[in-house]
Amino acid sequence: xxxxxxxxxxxxxxxxxxxxxxxxxxxxxxxxxxxxxxxxxxxxxxxxxxxxxxxxxxxxxxxxxxxxxxxxxxxxxxxxxxxxxxxxxxxxxxxxxxxxxxxxxxxxxxxxxxxxxxxxxxxxxxxxxxxxxxx
Numbered sequence: 001x002x003x004x005x006x007x008x009x010x011x012x013x014x015x016x017x018x019x020x021x022x023x024x025x026x027x028x029x030x031x032x033x034x035x036x037x038x039x040x041x042x043x044x045x046x047x048x049x050x051x052x053x054x055x056x057x058x059x060x061x062x063x064x065x066x067x068x069x070x071x072x073x074x075x076x077x078x079x080x081x082x083x084x085x086x087x088x089x090x091x092x093x094x095x096x097x098x099x100x101x102x103x104x105x106x107x108x109x110x111x112x113x114x115x116x117x118x119x120x121x122x123x124x125x126x127x128x129x130x131x132x133x134x135x
Contacts, residue, residue, distance in 0.1 A: 022122040028086025052081050056120040063113055072101045087123040
């Protein structure tokens with residue numbers, strides 16, 4: 001007996017693999033170096049990356065527990081971090097998530113939060129790779 005989901009045999013359902021390039025504004029990282037010096041910028045970037053990783057986790061936890069205002073607050077923190085580090089794609093997706101927070105489009109909101117997680121992780125990797133290249 002075949003199982004069906006939405007009128008389609010389960011064996012016919014394909015899983016989508018999302019692959020999206022993240023965008024970094026390297027000029028923003030250079031501005032940080034000029035303002036704070038190499039060591040200060042490195043310290044700020046490392047702390048911001050840690051905050052970003054924790055923030056991505058907090059967004060998911062707050063969302064899953066139905067804490068709309070707290071989810072919105074965590075997403076705003078991600079926007080600030082993304083802007084500070086020149087993570088243009090992440091900042092844009094986080095703003096999209098903010099626009100949908102508390103709205104009526106649960107499916108769209110979930111999709112944007114999933115995208116936020118993917119882009120956030122990709123942005124972390126991109127900045128880590130940049131740091132490795134500069135060492």
